[in-house]
Amino acid sequence: MVLLEVRGMTKEFGGLRAIDSLDLTIEKGQIFGLIGPNGAGKSTAFNCIAGAFAPTAGVITFNNETINGQKPWNLCKKGLARTFQIVKPFASKSVLYNVMVASFATTNSRQVAEEKAIKVLESLNFADKKDILSSNLTIADRKRLEIARALATEPKLLLLDEVMAGLRPNEVDEMVEVLKKIREQGTTIFVIEHIMRAIMALSDRIVVIQFGKKIAEGTPKEIANNENVIKAYLGEDYVAA
């Protein structure tokens, strides 16, 4: 079953075309990777899908509903959650408070929100830090908080924007396991990542973009051997040589 379908999505900033008629289809239960060089338009694609920007053109279908131009808070309630590449914790509040804001998306009761938040924190092995002020967290934990908050909204589709950037290798491995577990529990994942080792290990399917355009799509294996991708990442000379 198709969960997210993007057709001809374009986003322009002034004269700059950050996304250029992008197509992609994500099936329910997949871990879907999005990679590309710096400035390729990956975060912009997420912003358009999650409602932070309205795309200039194209159609986005989520769960059989066209969602172009809908507000982020409504999309969140429909099961589309995202994290931010540059983390945005509610800095003066505790970890638990941060996650409770998110778990209020599906309840009006404070008690239910708290119970749900604690469950999410436990599933991420994060519950022992629930009373820590979020501004005092390490980078790894801030990334984890982004995920915890997004999960607490009970998403069908989770958009993760470079949640492994800045993590140490052992922390990356840990995160890979966490994401696999989230998928096992029924959440589809759409992930942007620069760490090739992680994205190759995780993804069922990968789309590569450059200058806002799709240059390749396939399984991790196909992507690793794709000439366009190697060119995009390593330059023309490398392929020729």
Next chain:
Amino acid sequence: MNYKNINKVALVAILLIAFGLPLVIRSATYLHILVLLFFYAYLTTSWNLVGGFAGVLPLGHAAFVGIGAYTSTILFLQYGISPWIGMLVGGVLATIAGILIGLPTFKMRGAYFALATIAFAEGFRVIVENIDYIGPFKINGPRGLQIPPLDIGLANFMFASKEPYYYIILIMLVAVVVLTYVISRSKLGYYLNAGGEEPEAAMALGVNVARAKLIAMAMSSFLTAMAGTFYAQFTLYIHPKSIISLDLSFEIAFIALIGGRGSIAGPILGALLLRPVGDFSRIYFGDTLPGMHLIIFGLVLILVMHYQPRGLQEPLTRLYNNLIRRITHNTTGR
């Protein structure tokens, strides 16, 4: 005794003292000062719903005080309607005004929002100062309105002594503090804090930030207008300079920032500190240097912001918690 119990005991003690004070303090002058202190604590707590939790800086709340005071006074003077009812009508009108101001301004950032609210309040004052009638309603321009104290009694919200006013404003203050506490622990409170701190993240997590702010603004305007009616009945004389002035709007913000905006105790602590300072400065400098109190507030604000950017509430809470920890430790350790 554990921490929670001690908190309860402290709270009951404070309430007992507050309600018992008029039995000890018989001087009308001191009671007057206390009434105004509670009045400001009430105003600032109401302001805090939007200025504290929602993370914006409204600087025109005097307009809502004015709407409340003028509405109930006009209804009473011209139609004999009890100020208690006028208080609610004023609240509704202020709520409408608050929403109309909030709709276009809540999307503005920081300073623009503050300026927009100042402009609104000043515009409102200038209008009231320069017209004598709005339709059939007598406003009386800069001369203001006087309420003749003929039918004294609860029904007319008019009393011969200060005590009844003291208890009314104290009950209003307790009620608005309880309301603030309840809101701060509710979904709305979480949404306001989140939207004030990181609007983009809040929106992505399901928070309609503008809507939460509008709800807070509506409640804040309603409660502020009620204080306007109280003030009119307490002084029995209102004029634009006394209740729609920028002075009043600024003093509320000063009290909030110095006490600690966004906290429950902050507005009360701020009023406890600044009101006496303001009163003394008005007594000693009132003739020679009117406005001296605002200069003093400014200096205090600079000092507090430098050393305690989150207001006096923070170090005082820490002190209180340490004290309690020591007490509980001593009693259990013996």
